[in-house]
Amino acid sequence: MLEKVSELDLFTIAEQAVSKSECSGVAVFTLNEQGEPANLIFLMNNGETVDVTDFELSFKRFDRRNQGTQKVEQFSVNGSNLLSDVEGVAKVLLLEDFSAVGGLVFLLDKQGGSATQAELAMELAVERLKLALERTHTYKCPVISTNTQLNQKLELLNEIGSISKTGGWEVDLASGVITWTDEMFRIYGLPHGSPVSISTAMAYFPPETKKAITASFDKVVREGKEYCHEGFLRRADGKVLRIKATGKPRYTGKKVTQVFGALEDITEQYRLLETEYNYAAYLTAILDNLNDVVVTIDTSGTIITANKTMSTIFGYEPDEIMGQDVSILMPDPYAKYHSEFLNHYLETGRAKIIGVGRELPGLHKSGRVFPIELSLSEVVQEGQRQFIGIVKDITERKKAMEEIYKTAYFDDLTELPNMRSFEIDLARVLNQASSQFNALDIYCCLIDMDNFTQYNLSFGKHVGDKILATIGQRINAAIDGDLKVYRGIGDNFLILSTAPVDGENRENESIINTLEWEIHKAIVTPIAVDDLIHSVTAAISSCRLEASKASYEKVNGVLSFGKKRAKKQGPGSVLTIDNAAFEDYNRYNTITHSFQRALQNNEFYLMLQPQFNASNEVIGSEALIRWEHPELGMISPVEFIPVAEESDAIIDIGNWVINEACRLLHDCEQLGKHTRIAVNISGRHIVRADFAETITQLIEKWGLAPDTLMLEITETTLVSSIDLVRERMDKLGELGFFFS
Incomplete structure (x- = not known):
């Protein structure tokens, strides 16, 4: 049994469809079960209405399975044909599922315009009629336009709703009928086309959200006040969504007859906002726990942001310093000329400090001046040039460097x-x-x-x-x-x-x-x-x-x-x-630098000075070293021996003299002449731990008796190391050596 549609409803549909439309007029009618038009309201664009009893309509029988644009065979009012054979165009809209209401939009002529303009006028008029039919009809059933472009627009509308996760709804206050878009069913988790009512829709809201929306809905009906609430919705599958619900009134005359609005799934937005907030909090925590001050300023030098380290290093709380000129952190003359330096950079792009970094004095809130290291960089934030400064208190570093410098120098x-x-x-x-x-x-x-x-x-x-x-x-x-x-x-x-x-x-x-x-x-x-x-x-x-x-x-x-x-x-x-x-x-x-070369090149030689006894008999000789330098000529032992005694060169020279003396004694022994040679030994030489071993090896090498070599100690050693010299002499005496 089809529901009755009142004449007032038909008039409302027609009025809404023709309002601000460029079509010639609109006809809204009911259909019987055979698909024949019954009651009809005909409304011209100029606001003139036609008595239903005087209206005569005949056209091809509608096939519900093949809805579309229909060519009207006859359309007359009081016997006057309103459609010409060539100019008349009519588009019929029908609702699915044996809906009781249909509509027809017509254009009497092209009114001097192009065919494209006429078609566009019809498209717009059809869409307005579609909306009017949807708003008033008992069931939520999509109007199917017979025009391909209109179908595409409807699909696009649903797609937009799906992408934005926003559903549309409308409540007819007289009938209590709720109209939903496709996205509403998806948000609620209900099968598409499920029957819904106000109480059903409200049942999915938790108590607090339900209470707020119910109160706001009542205000829309009573006072015409729009509302916007955020809350929660528990879907049919139990999943909880965060939603934003809006509601607005629609009037017939001065009376609110419908309430419409949107329901947006903002769960993902909140997740992203929460993620962004958490990330911002994470970054803030990092910045606040840095050992350095991070501050941002604008092109006028005003501080925009500062981290908590500002209070540790400069003595200012972040909220206290924001809005202040950055020169407050500088002593004179830097504070005095800061704006000049900044303007110079903004005008020329030549940086004296931006992007360079340098050491500067900083000014503490207490007036104390301390060393800082400042690094500046430039960024563009929302179209505005800003500067990021990283300030490091280098007081301890400077102290450490001073200590290192002091230690080093x-x-x-x-x-x-x-x-x-x-x-x-x-x-x-x-x-x-x-x-x-x-x-x-x-x-x-x-x-x-x-x-x-x-x-x-x-x-x-x-x-x-x-x-x-x-x-x-x-x-x-x-x-x-x-x-x-x-x-x-x-x-x-x-x-x-x-x-x-x-x-x-x-x-x-x-x-x-x-x-x-x-x-x-x-x-x-x-x-x-x-x-x-x-x-x-x-x-x-x-x-x-x-x-x-x-x-x-x-x-x-x-x-x-x-x-x-x-x-x-x-x-x-x-x-x-x-x-x-x-x-x-x-x-x-x-x-000093010729001793080793002299030993290698045999520049040294010995001269023997005879030693006589009281009877004027030769009892031995004293070995005297001589040095003929290739550049300096003859060098006296009085000159080079003290120089040699300043280093271990005297050790090498002493060993050479002992070896040469032993060689001469050996030659004398071979000739059957038994004699003794005295050699001068430096105190630096004799106090060496290996001296006794070295001289013993040389004696044995040449097959000599220790008493054939007489040792004479130079006076320099006797003065400086007398005790050690005496110890060495005693040991050598035990080995058979004699001292003069």
């Missing part, structure tokens, strides 16, 4: 620059002097404490350290201008003029002599340590050399050479080596 005891600093400064002075056109000298001075090792042994190292620290302070106080004092190795100090010296200026010589005398007085002045008065002396060796001929190695060599000469003169001696005396050092240096 300063002496812990005296707090004076050390030998490494001396080497660097000397290289700089040499380079500076060498770059000048006129000849310039460099001035250095070596101060070596006399017998300080014995002093440490006598009074203890702590006393020696205090004395050295005091001496360092006194020397530092005695110098001024370009002069700089350094702690050398062990118990010596160095002084360097950090600026080249004019070698032709005689006033400089007088100044240097005065300086060295002041240093001498500072050293010999008694020093009180632990209630005891200590007096010390030092050998002072200074040099003034042409920078073009000098190097770090040569300067050290000259100073060491001068120190040895000064030591020979006695405690507290002062010796200056100038350019003229530099030749003495060159000769000394040549001798």
Whole structure:
């Protein structure tokens, strides 16, 4: 039994369909079970209505299985045909499943327009009629347009709803009928076309959501107030969705007759939002736990964001600093010129700091200035240029670097620059002097404490350290201008003029002599340590050399050479080596580096000096070493032996002399002459642990008796290591050797 459709419903459909339409008019009618039109409302676009009793309609019988555009055979009102044979166009819409309502849209003529315009007008009118039929009909059944493009639009509409996960609904207040789009069924998890009612639809909402939507729906009906709520919906399969529900009124006259709206599945949106929020919280947690400040500013220098480390490093809370000018974090003059630097970059693109990074002073909220390392980069965020700054407090790093620098370049005891600093400064002075056109000298001075090792042994190292620290302070106080004092190795100090010296200026010589005398007085002045008065002396060796001929190695060599000469003169001696005396050092240096070559090339030879007894009889000989240098000529033992004793070269020379003496004794034995040869042994040689073994092996090698070799110990060793020398002599005496 088909439901009755009232005349008022038909009029409402017609009115909604023809409103703002460009078609000529619309006819809305009911069909009987045979598919024949029954009641009909005919409404012209100008608002004129036609009495149903005066309306006469005849056209082809409708086939529900083949709905579509129908050519109307006859369409007349009061006997007047409204369709011409060529211009008249009509499109009929029918609902499926023996629905009781249908409609027809017609265009009387093309009204001077093109065929395309006429077709478009019909398309729009048909769609309006479709919506009007859907809104008013008892059942939710899709209107099937007989036009292909219209079908495509309907499919697109459903597809959009599916993609956006938004369903549409409408409630007719008079009938209580609910109309749903396809997506509504999918959201609820119900089979498509399932019968629904208001109570059924509301049953899927949990209590809180149901209460809110019910109250809002009532307000729409009573007061016409739109609503939008977010809540939850439990689908038919038990899955809970987060939804957004909206509702709006539709009026007939001033009365709300329908309520329509949308239901959007926002579960995925919330999941993404929650993920985004969690990710943002994750990033915020990372930023807030960094040891560095991360701050963003705009092109005017205003702080936009800051992490929590801002409070640790600068003393400002993030909320407190946001909106402030970034110059608040800088001391003058950086704060004063910051905006100028920023504007310069914005105008020219030439960065002085952006993208470069540098060390700068930072200003704490308390007013304390501290070192920072700033790295800036530029980003574009939502079309706006912004700058990201990463600020690192490098106070501890600077302290550590200062400690490392101090350890590397300063002496812990005296707090004076050390030998490494001396080497660097000397290289700089040499380079500076060498770059000048006129000849310039460099001035250095070596101060070596006399017998300080014995002093440490006598009074203890702590006393020696205090004395050295005091001496360092006194020397530092005695110098001024370009002069700089350094702690050398062990118990010596160095002084360097950090600026080249004019070698032709005689006033400089007088100044240097005065300086060295002041240093001498500072050293010999008694020093009180632990209630005891200590007096010390030092050998002072200074040099003034042409920078073009000098190097770090040569300067050290000259100073060491001068120190040895000064030591020979006695405690507290002062010796200056100038350019003229530099030749003495060159000769000394040549001798020092020629010993090994001389041994390999047989440059040494022995001369025998006879020894007589009281009866003037030859009882033996003394072996005297001689050296003929290929460049320096004959070198006296008085000159080269002391140089050899400064290193192990004296050991090699001593072994050569013993071997040569043994060879001569062997030759004499072969000739039947029994004699004895005396050789000079350096104390440095005899105190070696392997000396007895070496000399014994040489005696055995040449088949000699130990008493044929007389040993004479040089006086230098007797002074410095008398106890050890006596011990070695006793052991050699037990082996059969004699000493003169």
